[in-house]
Amino acid sequence: MATKAEHITALKAEYSSLTKLADGVRSTLSDSEYEATIDDWATTRAAEDVREALIESGGESTAYVEHRTNAFSGYGYKSLPDQLDQLYHDIDDGKFGTDAKTGTWYAAVKAVKDKYTKPS
Amino acid sequence: MGYTLISRSHFDNVATSTVDFTLNSDYDEILFVLSGFRPSANLALGFQFITASEAGYDRPIQSTAVQNHMYCHDYSHSDMSYTHSYDRQHTEAASSSTQFALFGPSVHTGKSHSNASGEMTLYKPHDTSFYKYFLTDSHGYQSHIHDWQQYNRVAHTAGYVKDTSALTGIRFVSSTYLGDQDGTINYLALSMYGLE
Numbered sequence: 388m389a390t391k392a393e394h395i396t397a398l399k400a401e402y403s404s405l406t407k408l409a410d411g412v413r414s415t416l417s418d419s420e421y422e423a424t425i426d427d428w429a430t431t432r433a434a435e436d437v438r439e440a441l442i443e444s445g446g447e448s449t450a451y452v453e454h455r456t457n458a459f460s461g462y463g464y465k466s467l468p469d470q471l472d473q474l475y476h477d478i479d480d481g482k483f484g485t486d487a488k489t490g491t492w493y494a495a496v497k498a499v500k501d502k503y504t505k506p507s
Numbered sequence: 508m509g510y511t512l513i514s515r516s517h518f519d520n521v522a523t524s525t526v527d528f529t530l531n532s533d534y535d536e537i538l539f540v541l542s543g544f545r546p547s548a549n550l551a552l553g554f555q556f557i558t559a560s561e562a563g564y565d566r567p568i569q570s571t572a573v574q575n576h577m578y579c580h581d582y583s584h585s586d587m588s589y590t591h592s593y594d595r596q597h598t599e600a601a602s603s604s605t606q607f608a609l610f611g612p613s614v615h616t617g618k619s620h621s622n623a624s625g626e627m628t629l630y631k632p633h634d635t636s637f638y639k640y641f642l643t644d645s646h647g648y649q650s651h652i653h654d655w656q657q658y659n660r661v662a663h664t665a666g667y668v669k670d671t672s673a674l675t676g677i678r679f680v681s682s683t684y685l686g687d688q689d690g691t692i693n694y695l696a697l698s699m700y701g702l703e
Contacts, residue, residue, distance in 0.1 A: 402522065402691075405522070405691070406522070406523055407524050407525045407527070408527065410514055410528060411514055413518075413521075416524060424688075428688065428690060430687070431688065432689060435683060453592055456590075458576070
Protein backbone atom coordinates (compact mmCIF):
# COMPACT_ATOMS: atom_id res chain seq x y z
CA MET A 388 0.00 0.00 0.00
CA ALA A 389 1.47 3.33 -1.07
CA THR A 390 0.87 6.76 0.42
CA LYS A 391 -0.51 9.65 -1.60
CA ALA A 392 2.96 11.25 -1.69
CA GLU A 393 4.44 8.01 -3.05
CA HIS A 394 1.75 7.88 -5.71
CA ILE A 395 2.52 11.47 -6.71
CA THR A 396 6.20 10.60 -7.13
CA ALA A 397 5.36 7.50 -9.18
CA LEU A 398 2.82 9.32 -11.38
CA LYS A 399 5.24 12.16 -12.12
CA ALA A 400 7.87 9.61 -13.08
CA GLU A 401 5.35 7.92 -15.39
CA TYR A 402 3.93 11.14 -16.87
CA SER A 403 6.39 14.00 -17.29
CA SER A 404 3.61 15.91 -19.04
CA LEU A 405 -0.02 15.30 -19.93
CA THR A 406 -2.23 16.18 -22.86
CA LYS A 407 -5.96 16.77 -23.17
CA LEU A 408 -8.38 16.80 -26.08
CA ALA A 409 -11.11 19.43 -26.49
CA ASP A 410 -13.41 19.27 -29.52
CA GLY A 411 -10.76 17.25 -31.31
CA VAL A 412 -7.92 19.69 -30.59
CA ARG A 413 -5.02 18.34 -28.53
CA SER A 414 -3.02 20.51 -26.13
CA THR A 415 -0.60 20.08 -23.23
CA LEU A 416 -1.81 20.66 -19.69
CA SER A 417 -0.52 23.83 -18.03
CA ASP A 418 1.70 23.41 -14.96
CA SER A 419 -1.21 24.06 -12.60
CA GLU A 420 -3.50 21.69 -14.51
CA TYR A 421 -0.78 19.04 -14.49
CA GLU A 422 -0.22 19.38 -10.72
CA ALA A 423 -3.97 19.28 -10.00
CA THR A 424 -4.45 16.22 -12.20
CA ILE A 425 -1.58 14.31 -10.62
CA ASP A 426 -2.91 15.23 -7.18
CA ASP A 427 -6.40 13.96 -8.11
CA TRP A 428 -5.05 10.68 -9.40
CA ALA A 429 -2.82 10.18 -6.37
CA THR A 430 -5.78 10.83 -4.06
CA THR A 431 -7.80 8.25 -5.97
CA ARG A 432 -5.02 5.66 -5.88
CA ALA A 433 -4.31 6.08 -2.18
CA ALA A 434 -8.01 5.63 -1.41
CA GLU A 435 -8.19 2.62 -3.75
CA ASP A 436 -5.22 1.05 -1.93
CA VAL A 437 -7.10 1.28 1.36
CA ARG A 438 -10.29 -0.07 -0.22
CA GLU A 439 -8.53 -2.98 -1.90
CA ALA A 440 -6.71 -3.89 1.31
CA LEU A 441 -10.03 -4.05 3.12
CA ILE A 442 -11.56 -6.18 0.35
CA GLU A 443 -8.65 -8.60 0.53
CA SER A 444 -8.20 -8.75 4.30
CA GLY A 445 -11.77 -8.12 5.43
CA GLY A 446 -13.02 -5.95 8.25
CA GLU A 447 -15.82 -3.61 9.17
CA SER A 448 -17.12 -1.49 6.33
CA THR A 449 -20.29 0.39 5.45
CA ALA A 450 -19.90 -1.21 2.01
CA TYR A 451 -20.06 -4.72 3.46
CA VAL A 452 -22.98 -5.77 1.23
CA GLU A 453 -21.05 -4.80 -1.88
CA HIS A 454 -17.89 -6.55 -0.68
CA ARG A 455 -19.85 -9.71 0.08
CA THR A 456 -21.70 -9.81 -3.25
CA ASN A 457 -19.08 -8.46 -5.67
CA ALA A 458 -18.78 -11.15 -8.32
CA PHE A 459 -15.48 -9.80 -9.63
CA SER A 460 -13.37 -9.32 -6.52
CA GLY A 461 -12.77 -13.02 -5.89
CA TYR A 462 -13.31 -12.49 -2.15
CA GLY A 463 -17.10 -12.34 -1.91
CA TYR A 464 -19.79 -14.99 -2.16
CA LYS A 465 -19.34 -17.59 -4.84
CA SER A 466 -21.80 -17.66 -7.72
CA LEU A 467 -25.19 -19.22 -7.00
CA PRO A 468 -24.40 -22.39 -9.01
CA ASP A 469 -21.15 -22.77 -7.04
CA GLN A 470 -22.97 -22.25 -3.74
CA LEU A 471 -25.57 -24.85 -4.72
CA ASP A 472 -22.77 -27.22 -5.66
CA GLN A 473 -21.24 -26.76 -2.20
CA LEU A 474 -24.64 -27.47 -0.67
CA TYR A 475 -25.06 -30.59 -2.80
CA HIS A 476 -21.71 -31.96 -1.69
CA ASP A 477 -22.44 -31.20 1.99
CA ILE A 478 -25.66 -33.20 1.67
CA ASP A 479 -23.86 -35.91 -0.27
CA ASP A 480 -21.27 -36.11 2.51
CA GLY A 481 -24.05 -36.58 5.06
CA LYS A 482 -23.55 -33.27 6.87
CA PHE A 483 -27.29 -32.62 6.92
CA GLY A 484 -28.16 -36.18 7.96
CA THR A 485 -29.36 -39.09 5.91
CA ASP A 486 -32.89 -37.69 5.49
CA ALA A 487 -31.53 -34.82 3.38
CA LYS A 488 -30.53 -37.34 0.72
CA THR A 489 -34.18 -38.31 0.26
CA GLY A 490 -35.26 -34.79 -0.68
CA THR A 491 -36.48 -34.02 -4.19
CA TRP A 492 -33.84 -31.35 -4.81
CA TYR A 493 -30.91 -33.63 -3.94
CA ALA A 494 -32.42 -36.53 -5.87
CA ALA A 495 -32.99 -34.39 -8.97
CA VAL A 496 -29.46 -32.99 -8.97
CA LYS A 497 -27.93 -36.39 -8.31
CA ALA A 498 -29.96 -37.93 -11.13
CA VAL A 499 -28.48 -35.42 -13.59
CA LYS A 500 -24.96 -35.94 -12.25
CA ASP A 501 -25.37 -39.71 -12.54
CA LYS A 502 -26.68 -39.36 -16.10
CA TYR A 503 -23.87 -37.12 -17.39
CA THR A 504 -20.73 -38.30 -15.65
CA LYS A 505 -17.44 -36.46 -15.24
CA PRO A 506 -14.48 -38.18 -16.96
CA SER A 507 -12.10 -39.75 -14.46
CA MET B 508 -33.46 14.11 -41.36
CA GLY B 509 -31.17 11.84 -39.38
CA TYR B 510 -28.44 12.43 -36.86
CA THR B 511 -25.69 14.88 -37.77
CA LEU B 512 -22.09 14.17 -36.83
CA ILE B 513 -21.06 17.13 -34.68
CA SER B 514 -17.64 16.13 -33.44
CA ARG B 515 -15.38 13.11 -33.19
CA SER B 516 -12.46 12.29 -30.92
CA HIS B 517 -10.25 9.47 -32.08
CA PHE B 518 -6.75 8.51 -31.02
CA ASP B 519 -4.62 5.41 -30.67
CA ASN B 520 -2.00 4.97 -28.00
CA VAL B 521 -1.88 8.60 -26.87
CA ALA B 522 -2.11 9.09 -23.09
CA THR B 523 -4.89 11.64 -22.71
CA SER B 524 -6.08 13.00 -19.37
CA THR B 525 -9.44 14.46 -20.45
CA VAL B 526 -11.61 14.47 -23.57
CA ASP B 527 -14.09 17.36 -23.81
CA PHE B 528 -16.96 18.12 -26.17
CA THR B 529 -18.74 21.48 -26.36
CA LEU B 530 -22.54 21.25 -26.09
CA ASN B 531 -24.58 23.96 -27.77
CA SER B 532 -28.25 24.69 -28.39
CA ASP B 533 -28.32 23.55 -32.01
CA TYR B 534 -29.55 20.04 -31.21
CA ASP B 535 -32.25 18.73 -28.88
CA GLU B 536 -31.05 15.14 -28.84
CA ILE B 537 -27.42 14.17 -28.45
CA LEU B 538 -26.11 10.70 -29.16
CA PHE B 539 -22.58 9.64 -28.24
CA VAL B 540 -21.32 6.55 -30.00
CA LEU B 541 -18.34 4.89 -28.35
CA SER B 542 -16.63 2.48 -30.71
CA GLY B 543 -13.61 1.76 -28.58
CA PHE B 544 -12.09 2.64 -25.23
CA ARG B 545 -8.98 1.53 -23.42
CA PRO B 546 -7.60 3.29 -20.35
CA SER B 547 -4.11 3.16 -18.85
CA ALA B 548 -5.27 0.91 -16.00
CA ASN B 549 -8.34 -1.13 -15.03
CA LEU B 550 -10.80 1.74 -15.24
CA ALA B 551 -14.11 2.71 -16.78
CA LEU B 552 -15.06 5.65 -18.98
CA GLY B 553 -16.63 8.34 -16.81
CA PHE B 554 -18.36 11.60 -17.72
CA GLN B 555 -19.26 14.91 -16.10
CA PHE B 556 -20.81 18.21 -17.21
CA ILE B 557 -20.12 21.92 -17.03
CA THR B 558 -22.37 24.98 -17.31
CA ALA B 559 -21.53 28.55 -18.31
CA SER B 560 -21.48 29.70 -14.68
CA GLU B 561 -19.19 26.93 -13.45
CA ALA B 562 -15.40 26.77 -13.56
CA GLY B 563 -15.17 22.99 -13.54
CA TYR B 564 -16.92 19.80 -14.59
CA ASP B 565 -18.70 19.24 -11.32
CA ARG B 566 -22.49 19.09 -11.70
CA PRO B 567 -24.55 17.09 -9.19
CA ILE B 568 -25.58 13.86 -10.86
CA GLN B 569 -28.10 11.26 -9.75
CA SER B 570 -27.60 7.98 -11.57
CA THR B 571 -27.83 4.27 -11.11
CA ALA B 572 -26.16 1.45 -12.98
CA VAL B 573 -26.84 -2.20 -13.45
CA GLN B 574 -24.75 -4.76 -15.24
CA ASN B 575 -24.89 -8.34 -16.27
CA HIS B 576 -22.00 -10.53 -17.24
CA MET B 577 -21.31 -13.97 -18.58
CA TYR B 578 -18.11 -15.84 -18.06
CA CYS B 579 -17.95 -17.86 -21.24
CA HIS B 580 -15.41 -20.46 -20.08
CA ASP B 581 -18.12 -22.28 -18.17
CA TYR B 582 -21.79 -21.91 -17.45
CA SER B 583 -21.62 -21.15 -13.77
CA HIS B 584 -20.55 -17.52 -13.62
CA SER B 585 -23.22 -15.24 -14.91
CA ASP B 586 -25.60 -12.85 -13.31
CA MET B 587 -27.26 -9.49 -13.38
CA SER B 588 -26.10 -7.43 -10.50
CA TYR B 589 -26.56 -4.09 -8.87
CA THR B 590 -23.66 -2.48 -7.06
CA HIS B 591 -24.38 0.56 -4.95
CA SER B 592 -20.96 2.15 -5.45
CA TYR B 593 -21.59 2.49 -9.19
CA ASP B 594 -24.33 5.02 -8.41
CA ARG B 595 -23.94 8.75 -8.10
CA GLN B 596 -26.15 10.56 -5.61
CA HIS B 597 -26.76 14.28 -5.81
CA THR B 598 -27.79 14.39 -2.14
CA GLU B 599 -24.28 13.36 -1.18
CA ALA B 600 -22.73 15.69 -3.71
CA ALA B 601 -24.66 18.78 -2.51
CA SER B 602 -24.39 21.60 -5.02
CA SER B 603 -21.41 20.24 -6.90
CA SER B 604 -19.57 16.99 -7.37
CA THR B 605 -16.27 15.91 -8.78
CA GLN B 606 -17.58 12.38 -9.15
CA PHE B 607 -17.93 11.06 -12.69
CA ALA B 608 -20.91 8.99 -13.83
CA LEU B 609 -20.17 5.70 -15.58
CA PHE B 610 -20.55 5.26 -19.31
CA GLY B 611 -19.83 1.54 -19.18
CA PRO B 612 -17.91 -1.31 -17.61
CA SER B 613 -14.25 -1.10 -16.70
CA VAL B 614 -11.66 -2.40 -19.12
CA HIS B 615 -9.01 -4.69 -17.71
CA THR B 616 -5.84 -3.63 -19.45
CA GLY B 617 -3.91 -6.70 -18.42
CA LYS B 618 -5.32 -8.26 -21.59
CA SER B 619 -4.54 -6.58 -24.88
CA HIS B 620 -7.87 -7.43 -26.46
CA SER B 621 -10.11 -6.05 -23.70
CA ASN B 622 -12.26 -3.18 -24.85
CA ALA B 623 -15.57 -1.41 -24.37
CA SER B 624 -18.08 0.25 -26.63
CA GLY B 625 -21.59 1.60 -26.39
CA GLU B 626 -23.95 4.53 -26.74
CA MET B 627 -25.21 7.35 -24.60
CA THR B 628 -28.21 9.57 -25.22
CA LEU B 629 -28.61 13.00 -23.67
CA TYR B 630 -31.81 14.98 -24.01
CA LYS B 631 -31.88 18.78 -24.45
CA PRO B 632 -28.64 19.67 -22.67
CA HIS B 633 -29.33 23.35 -23.34
CA ASP B 634 -32.73 23.40 -21.62
CA THR B 635 -33.10 25.86 -18.73
CA SER B 636 -36.30 24.58 -17.16
CA PHE B 637 -35.65 20.95 -16.22
CA TYR B 638 -32.92 18.53 -15.27
CA LYS B 639 -31.00 16.77 -18.08
CA TYR B 640 -31.53 13.07 -18.51
CA PHE B 641 -29.06 10.55 -19.92
CA LEU B 642 -28.98 6.83 -20.65
CA THR B 643 -26.07 4.58 -21.58
CA ASP B 644 -25.96 1.09 -23.04
CA SER B 645 -22.52 -0.40 -23.26
CA HIS B 646 -20.59 -3.63 -23.54
CA GLY B 647 -17.16 -4.75 -22.56
CA TYR B 648 -15.23 -7.76 -23.81
CA GLN B 649 -12.61 -9.00 -21.44
CA SER B 650 -10.84 -12.02 -20.17
CA HIS B 651 -9.86 -12.78 -16.64
CA ILE B 652 -6.53 -14.34 -15.67
CA HIS B 653 -6.35 -16.58 -18.72
CA ASP B 654 -7.44 -15.85 -22.27
CA TRP B 655 -9.95 -18.69 -22.18
CA GLN B 656 -11.69 -17.08 -19.21
CA GLN B 657 -13.38 -14.60 -21.46
CA TYR B 658 -16.50 -12.76 -20.50
CA ASN B 659 -18.99 -10.33 -21.90
CA ARG B 660 -20.07 -7.55 -19.60
CA VAL B 661 -23.09 -5.36 -20.32
CA ALA B 662 -23.74 -2.18 -18.37
CA HIS B 663 -26.61 0.27 -18.34
CA THR B 664 -26.54 3.61 -16.59
CA ALA B 665 -29.53 5.92 -16.25
CA GLY B 666 -29.71 9.24 -14.50
CA TYR B 667 -29.94 12.97 -14.64
CA VAL B 668 -27.92 16.09 -14.03
CA LYS B 669 -29.62 18.00 -11.22
CA ASP B 670 -29.16 21.40 -12.79
CA THR B 671 -31.63 23.59 -14.66
CA SER B 672 -28.85 25.64 -16.23
CA ALA B 673 -27.85 24.85 -19.80
CA LEU B 674 -25.06 22.29 -20.01
CA THR B 675 -22.28 23.75 -22.11
CA GLY B 676 -19.84 20.87 -22.12
CA ILE B 677 -19.21 17.24 -21.29
CA ARG B 678 -15.91 15.72 -20.15
CA PHE B 679 -14.83 12.09 -20.45
CA VAL B 680 -12.08 10.59 -18.28
CA SER B 681 -10.78 7.28 -17.05
CA SER B 682 -12.64 6.69 -13.82
CA THR B 683 -12.91 4.21 -11.00
CA TYR B 684 -16.31 2.68 -10.30
CA LEU B 685 -16.59 5.12 -7.43
CA GLY B 686 -16.41 7.99 -9.92
CA ASP B 687 -12.90 9.18 -9.17
CA GLN B 688 -10.68 10.20 -12.07
CA ASP B 689 -7.49 8.19 -12.40
CA GLY B 690 -4.98 7.64 -15.17
CA THR B 691 -5.34 8.33 -18.85
CA ILE B 692 -7.48 7.30 -21.77
CA ASN B 693 -5.06 5.68 -24.18
CA TYR B 694 -7.34 4.58 -27.01
CA LEU B 695 -10.64 6.19 -27.86
CA ALA B 696 -13.09 6.42 -30.73
CA LEU B 697 -16.01 8.57 -29.60
CA SER B 698 -18.41 10.48 -31.85
CA MET B 699 -21.07 13.02 -30.91
CA TYR B 700 -24.17 13.20 -33.08
CA GLY B 701 -27.10 15.61 -32.86
CA LEU B 702 -30.75 15.59 -33.85
CA GLU B 703 -32.49 18.96 -34.23
